[in-house]
Amino acid sequence: xxxxxxxxxxxxxxxxxxxxxxxxxxxxxxxxxxxxxxxxxxxxxxxxxxxxxxxxxxxxxxxxxxxxxxxxxxxxxxxxxxxxxxxxxxxxxxxxxxxxxxxxxxxxxxxxxxxxxxxxxxxxxxxxxxxxxxxxxxxxxxxxxxxxxxxxxxxxxxxxxxxxxxxxxxxxxxxxxxxxxxxxxxxxxxxxxxxxxxxxxxxxxxxxxxxxxxxxxxxxxxxxxxxxxxxxxxxxxxxxxxxxxxxxxxxxxxxxxxxxxxxxxxxxxxxxxxxxxxxxxxxxxxxxxxxxxxx
Numbered sequence: 001x002x003x004x005x006x007x008x009x010x011x012x013x014x015x016x017x018x019x020x021x022x023x024x025x026x027x028x029x030x031x032x033x034x035x036x037x038x039x040x041x042x043x044x045x046x047x048x049x050x051x052x053x054x055x056x057x058x059x060x061x062x063x064x065x066x067x068x069x070x071x072x073x074x075x076x077x078x079x080x081x082x083x084x085x086x087x088x089x090x091x092x093x094x095x096x097x098x099x100x101x102x103x104x105x106x107x108x109x110x111x112x113x114x115x116x117x118x119x120x121x122x123x124x125x126x127x128x129x130x131x132x133x134x135x136x137x138x139x140x141x142x143x144x145x146x147x148x149x150x151x152x153x154x155x156x157x158x159x160x161x162x163x164x165x166x167x168x169x170x171x172x173x174x175x176x177x178x179x180x181x182x183x184x185x186x187x188x189x190x191x192x193x194x195x196x197x198x199x200x201x202x203x204x205x206x207x208x209x210x211x212x213x214x215x216x217x218x219x220x221x222x223x224x225x226x227x228x229x230x231x232x233x234x235x236x237x238x239x240x241x242x243x244x245x246x247x248x249x250x251x252x253x254x255x256x257x258x259x260x261x262x263x264x265x266x267x268x269x270x271x272x273x274x275x276x277x278x279x280x281x282x283x284x285x286x287x288x289x290x291x292x293x294x295x
Contacts, residue, residue: 153263
């Protein structure tokens with residue numbers, strides 16, 4: 001699942017001429033450091049200052065919710081978006097209906113992009129470009145995330161927060177944990193944890209009352225200047241009323257269907273461009289990685 005590092009995921013691009021549909025999940029994997037495998041009863045040991053236990057408590061609070069919604073305000077230092085199409089700031093909304101439905105919305109200065117999964121198919125839609133791509137994917141949320149990661153080389157924003165057993169994936173990337181005390185974040189008393197990894201070190205704040213993530217700051221040690229990602233969580237609802245229709249994508253009449261290209265196709269395109277003379281290689285904004293459906 002981890003294509004670059006435990007804190008970075010690659011975006012997927014869809015190109016039609018100079019128009020591009022972008023589903024950006026870059027840096028969202030760092031947010032997953034705040035999640036781990038469920039324990040039996042988080043409330044029973046809520047006063048624990050053990051960082052691993054607190055991670056398990058938080059994960060349990062999320063995993064036990066059959067339905068949940070939350071928002072994240074994500075910011076990236078400029079060094080993390082240089083030569084990239086990823087926006088520095090994004091407002092992200094996630095809705096989940098376990099075991100097999102989710103909807104992710106990312107709102108940036110470049111427009112709104114959405115991912116829909118209804119248990120049978122996964123769709124990506126760019127509202128500004130009026131372009132969408134749909135592929136058949138059946139099963140649980142775990143099945144969908146694994147399939148699109150393996151075949152298409154990307155994962156949805158905040159995917160690790162909604163998997164059934166995130167600790168199985170995350171434990172191999174968190175090298176050490178420390179408890180830093182209690183602090184106030186946006187008016188909420190929180191446990192402050194320090195999480196270290198090979199590529200990034202993270203500071204995580206978990207609410208003492210509800211055991212939900214409130215803030216994450218990840219520092220990338222492998223980048224010059226140690227740039228940061230910050231995620232501020234809000235609007236948690238572990239028992240929302242959700243209509244199944246919100247997870248099923250219905251294309252607008254004025255939207256155009258394009259192919260979602262596989263990771264293998266992207267590699268082939270990159271290989272052709274690297275072999276071509278420099279003057280013949282298209283600019284990044286016009287790389288032909290996908291086309292109209294059927295062409």
